[in-house]
Amino acid sequence: MPEGQVSHRNAIRFTAALVGHQLTRVEAPEPRLTAQRIPERLEGDRVTGAEAVGKHHLLRFASGRVLHSHLMMSGVWRLMPSSSPPRPGGLFLALWTSRHVAALYRCPNVRLLEPGEPLSRGLRATGPDLLDPAVDPGAAAGARLARVEPTRQVGDALMDQRIVSGIGNVYKSETCFLTGIDPWRPVGSLSSEEATALGATASRLLAEGVADGGPIRTWRPPDAPPWARERTWVYGRRGKPCRRCGTRVRSRGQGDANRTTYWCPTCQT
Numbered sequence: 001m002p003e004g005q006v007s008h009r010n011a012i013r014f015t016a017a018l019v020g021h022q023l024t025r026v027e028a029p030e031p032r033l034t035a036q037r038i039p040e041r042l043e044g045d046r047v048t049g050a051e052a053v054g055k056h057h058l059l060r061f062a063s064g065r066v067l068h069s070h071l072m073m074s075g076v077w078r079l080m081p082s083s084s085p086p087r088p089g090g091l092f093l094a095l096w097t098s099r100h101v102a103a104l105y106r107c108p109n110v111r112l113l114e115p116g117e118p119l120s121r122g123l124r125a126t127g128p129d130l131l132d133p134a135v136d137p138g139a140a141a142g143a144r145l146a147r148v149e150p151t152r153q154v155g156d157a158l159m160d161q162r163i164v165s166g167i168g169n170v171y172k173s174e175t176c177f178l179t180g181i182d183p184w185r186p187v188g189s190l191s192s193e194e195a196t197a198l199g200a201t202a203s204r205l206l207a208e209g210v211a212d213g214g215p216i217r218t219w220r221p222p223d224a225p226p227w228a229r230e231r232t233w234v235y236g237r238r239g240k241p242c243r244r245c246g247t248r249v250r251s252r253g254q255g256d257a258n259r260t261t262y263w264c265p266t267c268q269t
């Protein structure tokens with residue numbers, strides 16, 4: 001599932017491969033995108049920027065148009081040389097330059113904005129991005145969590161992209177474990193040091209995810225080979241012994257979306 005590390009990694013790759021290049025061909029085979037007439041509006045335009053805001057992707061063009069996408073649970077952007085065109089199954093959108101193809105799969109959440117057209121409400125309401133170099137992630141999390149409804153649970157609040165953006169379901173559980181904070185605690189019980197630690201830790205994990213480029217890996221024993229399948233402290237480890245104390249890791253759905261949270265009842269208080 002894409003979290004903030006994926007959008008930021010894509011922004012880096014797209015900047016290197018696409019910025020400065022003209023779109024020679026645009027395909028939008030997905031029927032749900034037909035009404036936007038994306039190929040007619042975008043072909044021939046030149047890419048001027050690729051950005052990530054939380055889990056949102058923004059591609060900017062010389063015309064002033066902006067292509068906004070959000071991968072949700074199942075979408076994926078792939079980048080490949082134009083000599084090896086994208087496979088058609090699940091293809092929603094393909095942007096071709098003379099050298100590369102950026103192909104978007106299984107993602108209906110795409111909008112092509114006209115110059116000056118306002119960004120979607122969801123994007124405008126996005127909280128500070130924990131990977132934005134202009135943001136101090138600890139301070140941002142401290143300030144934003146202090147304004148959250150105090151009875152809200154920590155794990156649920158961390159997933160709310162309006163508070164801070166970038167954290168998804170895996171990083172939520174791993175951040176709470178590494179800070180020793182029980183994800184079921186009310187936000188109002190957090191000290192300012194704890195709130196700061198949550199933001200700083202999540203930001204560090206996300207940055208490592210951008211650098212890694214593969215599946216999320218938060219547990220890195222020095223002797224583990226790179227292909228080791230075990231990659232996390234608690235996420236996905238229900239019933240297995242905690243790596244620190246041996247207590248069985250627990251899991252339960254949390255928040256309105258009932259997203260599964262994993263935690264160690266001994267290490268996290």
Ligand SMILES: [Zn+2]
Pocket residue numbers: 242243244245246247264265266267268
């Ligand atoms: Zn433990």
